[in-house]
Amino acid sequence: xxxxxxxxxASASAQAAPELHINSGVASGALDARHTxxxxxxxxxxxxxxxxxxxxxxxxxxxxxxxxIDAFSRIVRLGEGxxxxxxxxxxxxxxxxxxxxxxxxxxDARGVTRARLVATQACRSAANGDEFVERVRERTGLxxxxxxxxxEARFAARGCGSLADPAAESVxxxxxxxxxxxxxxxxxERRSENGAYAFRAWTSLELGVVTLAEHFGGRCVSAxxxxxMAQQVRETLAPFARRMxxxxxxxxxxxxxxxGTVTTLAGVHLGLERYDRWxxxxxxxxxxxxxxxxxxLRDMDFDERVxxxxxxxxxxxxxxxxxxIFEAIRELFPAQRTRIADRGLREGMLLELMEADGALMRRx
Numbered sequence: 359x360x361x362x363x364x365x366x367x368a369s370a371s372a373q374a375a376p377e378l379h380i381n382s383g384v385a386s387g388a389l390d391a392r393h394t395x396x397x398x399x400x401x402x403x404x405x406x407x408x409x410x411x412x413x414x415x416x417x418x419x420x421x422x423x424x425x426x427i428d429a430f431s432r433i434v435r436l437g438e439g440x441x442x443x444x445x446x447x448x449x450x451x452x453x454x455x456x457x458x459x460x461x462x463x464x465x466d467a468r469g470v471t472r473a474r475l476v477a478t479q480a481c482r483s484a485a486n487g488d489e490f491v492e493r494v495r496e497r498t499g500l501x502x503x504x505x506x507x508x509x510e511a512r513f514a515a516r517g518c519g520s521l522a523d524p525a526a527e528s529v530x531x532x533x534x535x536x537x538x539x540x541x542x543x544x545x546x547e548r549r550s551e552n553g554a555y556a557f558r559a560w561t562s563l564e565l566g567v568v569t570l571a572e573h574f575g576g577r578c579v580s581a582x583x584x585x586x587m588a589q590q591v592r593e594t595l596a597p598f599a600r601r602m603x604x605x606x607x608x609x610x611x612x613x614x615x616x617x618g619t620v621t622t623l624a625g626v627h628l629g630l631e632r633y634d635r636w637x638x639x640x641x642x643x644x645x646x647x648x649x650x651x652x653x654x655l656r657d658m659d660f661d662e663r664v665x666x667x668x669x670x671x672x673x674x675x676x677x678x679x680x681x682x683i684f685e686a687i688r689e690l691f692p693a694q695r696t697r698i699a700d701r702g703l704r705e706g707m708l709l710e711l712m713e714a715d716g717a718l719m720r721r722x
Contacts, residue, residue, distance in 0.1 A: 402435075403436070436454050437479070445485050511562060527608040534617035534618075565683065584681075592686045595690055614697050622668050639701060
């Protein structure tokens, strides 16, 4: 196999990107349009892969600059039981490695020549996180990089920042994950000709849909349980809310959400029988729309959530925990609307890899 080096796109405090050994007919020094890029995000709940090439002309939808050629997503629940045991279980490891083997096959089949493969909260917090990464390397040949919280937040902002209202002076981006929730305060650069947003401040909460659902329960969620979940998030988030209280907010200030929680809520709001990314990505939801969608979900019992085409059996016990996190964010950062992003971490990694190669000009 040919060795392909990966350019480091991490912040100074993060690790340099590791090398990935892949089949390729392109020499590692050839930075041109023949490169095929991959980004893999292994979270507490999901394993997601995106394979793309740079798009050299603006697309009609949301000015995307990625041409997606393959994708894969599977719920692996890597962090199942992690909160109590402090370790990734053997069952979770095997489920995850099986998904990563599929990712490796897809990368080989598509001739990926540059990639970044990251792991987030579950591997950060597990006592055997490094051991798991080594087992993945031995079994699949994939070298995962455990990124820090700031890098995770920055990638999320890079991946969906183009959906922010260019007329807003500030935007709060949030990414509700399985084991953590990242929030980024973005401010518009007044001197920027293209209205680019600056990474003003960020925080990462060690609370996600898996951790909350395992602590409070996710199958049967009473009004009291939902309120307790939201209260825990409010208490954890309060210091960041106080810190950002003096930040400039214009009438167009809004929330920008990227996670399974908000895309599920958008699907419920639209009444979709099956989830449709093209109808959800970029959707604006008013504050009232979000409230009604959350109430609809809270009114469903577990079996009804399982039967819903935008939720399904793998998310049915987690979605209300995500709603509680969203509810707390909305209370502490009131806004008239939220934009929904079915994009984020992986797209951010891809854009930074392509920009590092000179295949794309930096935009946001």
